[in-house]
Amino acid sequence: MKLNVNLPGHGYPIYIERGSLTAAGQRIPVHRRTCIVTDDGIPAKWVNTVKDTLPGSFVVTIPHGEGSKNLATMQQVLEQMAEAGMTRKDAVVAVGGGVCGDLAGFCAAVYMRGIDFYNIPTTVLSQVDSSVGGKTAVDLGSLKNIIGAFWQPKAVIIDPDVLSTLDDRQIAAGLAEALKMGLILDPGLVDLFEQDPLPVDEIIARSVDLKRMIVEEDEKEQGRRALLNFGHTVGHAMEGAWGLDAWLHGECVAAGMDFMLEDDTLRARVAGLKQKLGLPEIPVPETDVLMDYIRHDKKTGDAHITIVTVAEAGKGRLSRVPFDEVRRRIEARKQAAAGEHTEAAHE
Numbered sequence: 001m002k003l004n005v006n007l008p009g010h011g012y013p014i015y016i017e018r019g020s021l022t023a024a025g026q027r028i029p030v031h032r033r034t035c036i037v038t039d040d041g042i043p044a045k046w047v048n049t050v051k052d053t054l055p056g057s058f059v060v061t062i063p064h065g066e067g068s069k070n071l072a073t074m075q076q077v078l079e080q081m082a083e084a085g086m087t088r089k090d091a092v093v094a095v096g097g098g099v100c101g102d103l104a105g106f107c108a109a110v111y112m113r114g115i116d117f118y119n120i121p122t123t124v125l126s127q128v129d130s131s132v133g134g135k136t137a138v139d140l141g142s143l144k145n146i147i148g149a150f151w152q153p154k155a156v157i158i159d160p161d162v163l164s165t166l167d168d169r170q171i172a173a174g175l176a177e178a179l180k181m182g183l184i185l186d187p188g189l190v191d192l193f194e195q196d197p198l199p200v201d202e203i204i205a206r207s208v209d210l211k212r213m214i215v216e217e218d219e220k221e222q223g224r225r226a227l228l229n230f231g232h233t234v235g236h237a238m239e240g241a242w243g244l245d246a247w248l249h250g251e252c253v254a255a256g257m258d259f260m261l262e263d264d265t266l267r268a269r270v271a272g273l274k275q276k277l278g279l280p281e282i283p284v285p286e287t288d289v290l291m292d293y294i295r296h297d298k299k300t301g302d303a304h305i306t307i308v309t310v311a312e313a314g315k316g317r318l319s320r321v322p323f324d325e326v327r328r329r330i331e332a333r334k335q336a337a338a339g340e341h342t343e344a345a346h347e
């Protein structure tokens with residue numbers, strides 16, 4: 001399957017095909033140097049499959065995990081690109097998950113003021129969400145994605161076969177982002193999560209298509225693209241508060257959605273789906289600590305923040321609210337959860 005992201009002057013194809021890793025060299029022009037950025041958690045067989053199709057490529061491996069998504073690691077990658085004599089005509093190819101893609105894309109965005117970037121996502125999370133749309137970034141301390149650029153890839157190559165080496169936790173965390181996509185935009189996608197076995201290929205294709213659509217509509221997040229932030233306001237804060245490597249990004253997004261669901265029946269349905277996926281219950285940090293992180297959110301202005309709420313599956317809603325509204329929501333969920341635990345203890 002091939003989708004096209006139509007953006008003026010810098011549109012690109014997304015290939016979703018089993019086995020497409022072996023054909024990477026047909027999708028990426030090979031008459032130049034390519035720096036393959038990957039991480040040490042990615043099985044060598046996937047990296048080598050791509051490398052074998054790209055003559056003139058070399059591999060830079062970063063440590064896996066959010067802890068690598070920083071300026072220091074980025075500098076190391078850029079130094080290796082410079083040492084290899086890469087020019088403006090050369091390209092960066094990410095083979096990895098969201099951290100790897102975001103960091104490699106940012107390297108491509110700034111190296112010699114911008115060179116070509118190709119993304120080959122190898123996790124569910126990066127396949128359904130982060131590989132499409134051109135958000136590249138690194139963290140600053142525990143502040144997520146605070147330094148970055150919009151830099152669209154030249155192509156995205158999604159091979160669902162690579163998911164065979166992922167552990168269940170990574171798969172569940174990635175599917176959380178797909179569930180997010182359904183909750184804000186597509187009730188039919190939410191319904192797919194009720195099926196057994198889960199139609200993973202269909203979930204990926206449908207999520208990618210939704211992402212394509214919203215990026216075409218609002219490339220630089222001036223409006224509707226902010227819907228994709230559902231679950232992220234509190235989710236990013238939880239990630240920061242517990243330390244960036246304590247929980248997976250998708251796990252925190254799943255936890256963060258709970259504060260922004262506005263209907264109890266839907267909340268119960270989502271809780272059931274999260275349980276089915278095996279997503280963990282993440283303890284909610286102190287409200288003041290969360291609020292401190294939320295103040296640094298990119299969707300924050302003076303004393304106000306844009307939040308995404310969902311009252312009905314498929315209908316995400318953006319609203320600009322005072323900070324205290326987020327505090328109120330956190331407190332309300334904490335109280336409700338405490339009540340649920342007490343009830344459970346009495347049963």
Ligand SMILES: O=C(O)C(=O)C[C@@H](O)[C@H](O)[C@H](O)COP(=O)(O)O
Nearest residue numbers: 129133135144145225228229232298
């Ligand atoms: O592509 C987008 O737009 C998204 O918001 C997708 C998010 O799921 C993703 O985690 C993104 O990196 C978060 O963006 P940020 O702007 O909150 O850093």
